[in-house]
Amino acid sequence: GENVEQHPSTLSVQEGDSAVIKCTYSDSASNYFPWYKQELGKGPQLIIDIRSNVGEKKDQRIAVTLNKTAKHFSLHITETQPEDSAVYFCAAIDYKLSFGAGTTVTVRA
Amino acid sequence: EAGVAQSPRYKIIEKRQSVAFWCNPISGHATLYWYQQILGQGPKLLIQFQNNGVVDDSQLPKDRFSAERLKGVDSTLKIQPAKLEDSAVYLCASSSGLGYEQYFGPGTRLTVT
Numbered sequence: 001g002e003n004v005e006q007h008p009s010t011l012s013v014q015e016g017d018s019a020v021i022k023c024t025y026s027d028s029a030s031n032y033f034p035w036y037k038q039e040l041g042k043g044p045q046l047i048i049d050i051r052s053n054v055g056e057k058k059d060q061r062i063a064v065t066l067n068k069t070a071k072h073f074s075l076h077i078t079e080t081q082p083e084d085s086a087v088y089f090c091a092a093i094d095y096k097l098s099f100g101a102g103t104t105v106t107v108r109a
Numbered sequence: 110e111a112g113v114a115q116s117p118r119y120k121i122i123e124k125r126q127s128v129a130f131w132c133n134p135i136s137g138h139a140t141l142y143w144y145q146q147i148l149g150q151g152p153k154l155l156i157q158f159q160n161n162g163v164v165d166d167s168q169l170p171k172d173r174f175s176a177e178r179l180k181g182v183d184s185t186l187k188i189q190p191a192k193l194e195d196s197a198v199y200l201c202a203s204s205s206g207l208g209y210e211q212y213f214g215p216g217t218r219l220t221v222t
Contacts, residue, residue: 099151
């Protein structure tokens, strides 16, 4: 089955700086890569996703990149704000969704 | 559009007791998923339904866990008997089809003492 690794496990950034989270996957058949944000006491919220036929996708301050050859994908958050503080999960789907272990992002005011 | 609904939000039981969780997916979503999220980890798929049929239950501990989705809408997940290691958040998600965006409910936090 798919194995998704995510780094770093924790990330502290100054408000206004950028945050980058990186993930690798093992199954070359995976074709869909969503990112979820989970706030305390809530379920994961889909924030952006990318399919295997696209290399990059951007939505306001959030962007994702995908390198199929290297089997890795990344989340970039620019101009971070305190409300970006949360746990972020990457995931990949071959026949089922497999999640990384999560990155706890703290934005310092 | 209403999101995925789950109840209860919290549950505390003693080991060897039974417990049931309920999920109502987004209207029109054919696919429903149950995930287990242990503290500090990502969600892990337990079972996946397409309408009222099981697509994947390979990670469901069938000796103690069961799930059903009658009429292809609501679903219940049951644990009987519960063990200490079942303490986790149980998340329900739904999507319009296989391989499409999944939307999660708020989860049920289960504590087994």
